[in-house]
Amino acid sequence: MHYLTVTELExxxxxxxxxxxxxxxxxxxxxxxxxxxxxxxFNNEIQKFFEIDVQGVYVLNFLSSEFSxxxxxxxxxxxxxxxxxxxxxxxxxxxxxxxx
Numbered sequence: 001m002h003y004l005t006v007t008e009l010e011x012x013x014x015x016x017x018x019x020x021x022x023x024x025x026x027x028x029x030x031x032x033x034x035x036x037x038x039x040x041x042f043n044n045e046i047q048k049f050f051e052i053d054v055q056g057v058y059v060l061n062f063l064s065s066e067f068s069x070x071x072x073x074x075x076x077x078x079x080x081x082x083x084x085x086x087x088x089x090x091x092x093x094x095x096x097x098x099x100x
Contacts (some may be wrong), residue, residue, distance in 0.1 A: 003098045004069060008056030010091040017059045019050045026067060033062065056093055069097040 004021040022030065027043065027050065034041045040053040052059060063069040073096040081088050 001098050001100050003072075003096060004063065006056055006059050006063070006095045006097060008059075008091075008093045010055075010093075011088060014053065015055050017052045017054060017056050019052070019059065020048060022050055029066065030062070033066075056095065060095060060097070063097060067099065069099045072096045072098045 002021070002023075004019060007018045007020075009016050009018070019030075030050065031041065031043070034052060042051045044051065060071065064071075074093065076091065076093045079090045079092065081090070
């Protein structure tokens with residue numbers, strides 16, 4: 001069984017997703033797909049995550065259709081930070097995906 005973690009961060013500034021656990025082949029295919037569709041992405045090899053500027057549903061659909069991953073778990077938290085006298089809310093949703 002191979003597992004991935006997809007985390008969506010949604011704030012007033014925008015939405016991004018981080019993926020951890022990608023194999024080299026999957027990473028190459030994902031980068032090609034995102035480049036073809038002109039979607040911003042960033043590969044952080046030091047911290048071993050891949051970041052994409054899209055909603056989590058897009059990532060889940062892609063991983064499901066192209067690589068046959070299934071969602072096994074989901075959790076959500078809302079963080080409120082007070083910066084410079086104003087409160088910012090960041091919603092984090094994490095999914096665990098698996099494939100045999």
